[in-house]
Amino acid sequence: MNRRLQNKNIMAPALVFILLLAIWECWVDLKGIPLYLLPSPSKIALSLISERGDLSLHAAVTLEETIIGLVIAFLFGLLIAVLMDRFSLFRKAVYPLLVVSQTIPVIVLAPIFILYLGFGLAPKILIVVLMCFFPIVINFADGMGQVDINQVNLVRLFGAGEWKVYTMIKIPAAASSMFSGLKIAATYSITGAVVGEWLSSNSGLGYYMLRAKNGFMLDKVFACVVVIVILSLCMNGLIKLLEYAWMPHCRTEKTKENGLNQI
The missing domain is CATH 1.20.5 (Single alpha-helices involved in coiled-coils or other helix-helix interfaces)
Incomplete structure (x- = not known):
């Protein structure tokens, strides 16, 4: 049933x-x-097939920017989250700045990044980092803040230092929250790379989309959007696979839940 x-x-x-x-x-x-106003789904599908070579090449560029930016956001986010959890004064000082950073449109910051960092990979990667950084930090910091204090006190009673407390208790216990933030960040990551490519690039899906739009080839624009959606879903799925690999107990609990549902 x-x-x-x-x-x-x-x-x-x-x-x-x-x-x-x-x-x-x-x-x-x-x-x-007409095609230049609204292409039909069949025309979009034909564009996906006919332009698969160009779309694949540009998608590879966007994916490279996305993965590099997401990895940097992840590592930097872990560091800031641990510092926020360890030092309450640091959390009080940094948390409002993190919130304010999310109120500034990325499209406004992008030209400034280009001015200082040039037209290479750096500004696109930085945009991805900014879009992915916040959900990772907030979810991971909140997850560590909800760890049972009795477990922390127990390992400290046995002589564990702060490093051991985090590696043995807090980080493993907050891993689920960390991956929740990563899933959100992974969904945003492709969009961040595309926004950067809109403003300064000679390759990538954002560049391809602008070139197609300027030529009034909306079937190719929509085909590019389809590829962006697929890549975003793939990034989210990749994080889920990493979550299962990192936390095998989640997979076991899911299997038990499915078994109970079948009963």
Whole structure:
């Protein structure tokens, strides 16, 4: 019974999505809407096939910028989160600045980064770091703040120093929160790289999208959007795989839950 319910939960949005595509296709064909105004899904699919070579090359550039930026944001985020958890004064001083940093539109900061860092990879990577940094820091710091104090006191009673407390108790206990932040960051990461490419680049999906838009080739623009969505979902899926590898107990609990649901 539960399996049927799960299948319905999957099929329902899939059918709605297919229905929307069918309505879109029929509307464009019946109204004779030109390609430069709104391409039909079939035209977008044909562009994905015909432009797969160029899209693959530009996607590889965007993916490189994304992965480098996400890794830097992850490492830097872990460091800041640990410092925020360890020193309350540091948290009080830094937390408002982190919140303020998220109120500034990245599109405004990007030209400043280009001015100081040039037109290479650096400004795109920095934009990815800024977009991914906040959810990692906040989720991980909050996760460590919710660790059972009795566990911390117990290892300290056995003579563990601060390094041992974090490596043995706090970081493992907050790993789930850390991966929650990483999933959010991974979804944003592709968008950050594309925004950077809009402003200064001669390659990447952002550059490809601008070039197609300037040529009024909206089928290629939409095809590029599809690739961006797919890459974002893949990045999110990659983080989930890393989570399962890092925390095998999550996989075990998920298996038990599925077993109970089937019963």
